[in-house]
Amino acid sequence: MFHTDYPYFSSGSSVMREHFENTANKFLEQELIGSDPFIVELGSNDGIMLRTIAKAGVRHLGVEPSGGVAEHARAQGINVLTEFFEATTAAAVRAEYGPADVVYAANTMCHIPYVDSIFAGLDALLTPGGVFVFEDPYLGEIVERTSFDQIYDEHFYFFSATSVDAMARRFGFELVDVQRLTVHGGEVRYTLARAGARAATPAVAELLAEESVRGLHDRDCLARFAAEVGVVRTELIALLHKLKADGATVVGYGATAKSATVINYCGITPDQVRYVVDTTPAKQHRVTPGAHLPVRPAEAFAAPYPDYALLFAWNHAEEIMAKESEFRAGGGKWILYTPNVRVVD
Numbered sequence: 642m643f644h645t646d647y648p649y650f651s652s653g654s655s656v657m658r659e660h661f662e663n664t665a666n667k668f669l670e671q672e673l674i675g676s677d678p679f680i681v682e683l684g685s686n687d688g689i690m691l692r693t694i695a696k697a698g699v700r701h702l703g704v705e706p707s708g709g710v711a712e713h714a715r716a717q718g719i720n721v722l723t724e725f726f727e728a729t730t731a732a733a734v735r736a737e738y739g740p741a742d743v744v745y746a747a748n749t750m751c752h753i754p755y756v757d758s759i760f761a762g763l764d765a766l767l768t769p770g771g772v773f774v775f776e777d778p779y780l781g782e783i784v785e786r787t788s789f790d791q792i793y794d795e796h797f798y799f800f801s802a803t804s805v806d807a808m809a810r811r812f813g814f815e816l817v818d819v820q821r822l823t824v825h826g827g828e829v830r831y832t833l834a835r836a837g838a839r840a841a842t843p844a845v846a847e848l849l850a851e852e853s854v855r856g857l858h859d860r861d862c863l864a865r866f867a868a869e870v871g872v873v874r875t876e877l878i879a880l881l882h883k884l885k886a887d888g889a890t891v892v893g894y895g896a897t898a899k900s901a902t903v904i905n906y907c908g909i910t911p912d913q914v915r916y917v918v919d920t921t922p923a924k925q926h927r928v929t930p931g932a933h934l935p936v937r938p939a940e941a942f943a944a945p946y947p948d949y950a951l952l953f954a955w956n957h958a959e960e961i962m963a964k965e966s967e968f969r970a971g972g973g974k975w976i977l978y979t980p981n982v983r984v985v986d
């Protein structure tokens with residue numbers, strides 16, 4: 642998956658560009674304050690976060706196995722190692738650059754099955770007082786918003802404070818802070834430090850307690866989630882059938898990895914959703930996995946506008962709806978399916 646042609650470019654969203662600029666500035670203000678600090682980012686992609694660090698002249702290294710996106714970052718003057726992060730890579734980085742004050746990973750830990758090797762690498766790489774900060778889609782939000790499309794082949798883990806707390810302890814670390822994030826449909830940023838190195842903020846105990854009260858890890862809670870997912874499927878299939886029968890045109894917006902789950906689980910065909918538009922050149926003129934919906938450039942959206950647009954990139958809803966305001970002004974309607982199926986006009 643993570644090779645030269647890996648098609649996901651993080652910088653395609655202005656909201657995400659701002660999010661990562663703020664993240665970098667937070668590290669610069671709060672963590673990278675010693676003499677000659679050093680930050681390593683796993684899955685640095687096209688340099689969306691590290692470009693702010695590089696501009697500030699702070700020592701950094703992206704560890705990014707996907708050659709195409711890594712090259713994009715390098716072209717902006719960002720230092721990137723085209724490798725998978727694991728124990729051996731971490732040892733080599735430590736030998737060449739010395740210890741890191743911060744290791745950061747966004748939307749990357751959820752893709753990596755081999756946490757043992759990751760934590761062995763963190764142990765080798767971090768300074769005694771250093772932190773490992775990572776953010777990923779939050780199980781609590783997935784359940785709350787019935788966003789079952791976060792569950793797809795590339796997503797190996799669905800973290801919660803409870804699971805991260807247990808994972809950290811297993812490897813001699815502690816969960817010392819959590820922060821809720823609104824991006825990508827609701828995430829949590831977890832901060833881990835070596836056991837005993839930092840006091841945990843009250844937010845950690847609060848989120849652990851909230852998850853316990855909700856029964857987030859109980860069978861009943863997940864069974865309710867499964868039932869709600871079934872309702873979304875039934876309603877989305879019924880809506881697409883009706884629109885087809887009415888002769889309305891529907892296209893998909895955003896050939897997201899998430900959409901593969903929705904399209905295949907609901908059995909959506911090119912007959913119902915004619916094509917999917919996406920700004921990513923590497924996805925255009927291909928087809929979606931399984932169902933083979935054609936993927937077209939973003940310009941195809943307006944030529945001519947469909948009656949309905951099924952928003953597969955719902956996590957970027959605000960940004961996309963603002964950008965495509967003419968679609969709605971001309972009578973176009975958005976179809977959303979999380980937390981429930983609805984038409985927005």
Ligand code: SAM
Nearest residue numbers: 643651683684686704706707725726747748749
């Ligand atoms: N951090 C960016 C963001 O949040 O937009 C990119 C996230 S992208 C979904 C996941 C990235 O992790 C990809 O660029 C992929 O190449 C990278 N990746 C996958 N396995 C990795 C590993 N073992 N070490 C470092 N990066 C990895």
Ligand code: TMP
Nearest residue numbers: 653654895896897918919920921954957
């Ligand atoms: P993501 O939900 O994993 O970030 O993927 C978003 C997908 O949607 C990605 O393929 C790019 C695409 N996209 C657009 O086509 N137009 C947009 O305005 C945005 C923000 C994303």
